[in-house]
Amino acid sequence: MTIKKNGVEFSDDDVIRSVKNGNTTNFEVLINRYKNRIVNFVYRMIGDYDESQNISQEVFFQIYRKIGKYKENNTFQSFIYTIAKNITLNYLKKMNRITFFSRLSEKGEGEYIPAGEVTPAEKMQNEERGKIVTKGLENLIINQRLALILKIYLRFSYKKIAEITGWSQPKIETLISRGKVNLKNYVHLQEKGGKDV
């Protein structure tokens, strides 16, 4: 990823090099560049707004601490999402969270935003579906949830997901495929008036 300043493009590696050379304030550039995606990644994993903020801040702090270990070969995204994934999974293990989206659903967050203009009736239907989908994500096992978020929300390739998680590509393929099927079945069941599975 690059950013322009006075017509000059600064890649992640440029900024990191500068931070490593002692210009700590430039780390702010990296925070501002990635904070939205990290916060939303963590939020989708744990389903708690306040905790997702704290965990994301810890993620950036750890990125700073470990920045010396980062080797410049344009895989900074893998580097930061690996740290984000580790801290998030540790948190989930610690909290033993199973119903991760419960508070989110109570607050009425996690709504589904459809593309294009919709009628009020469609909007209501979509919002209802959005709640069902978030609840469906809640019911997935953690690895399926992680694989779906990395693939669908962050649009990472299987190769990048493998770099971040350390999983083999067949495992990733299976987790994503089963995750989609489980989520689809859950949504179908709920739309037909079924109960939680």
Add this chain to the structure above:
Amino acid sequence: MFNKGENKMKCSEVNLLLSRYQDNELEEHSGNMVKGHLLTCESCRKKLDEYNRISRDVAGIRDVDPKENFTIEVMSLVKEHKEKKFAGKFAYIYSFVFALFFIFGVLIDPYPSGGSSEKAGKAELSSVLLDGQKFTSDYNHSSVIIELAGGKDEKGIY
């Protein structure tokens, strides 16, 4: 895995590849075969539509914003960490200097105040004192002899 030669796939074979096809992760050849099958199979097309919809649903979950002071708070943690690290480095330097003083000041004491070096010092001192005393004693002794003899200083004779 599937009938490559016939360039036709069964629904069961397509089902195994459908998720990867949707994720754009199939090699070109396999992708084309799945695509060819989908043109003629409504059932598999329907499954693909369901996958697409689920993906849209997950991608469509509303984003949240980072809190207002997000960056400032992280940077203050970073600054604090840097200062601690800096102070830590100085602590090492101070400890090192202290250790040097300790080594040179106590273990290699130029003015010994105890131990074998003290004994050596005392022995040297007492030897000097004894020599002095002996000299004085010899001197006094000879003076006494000379005086008793009623003559001159023997030293003058020698």
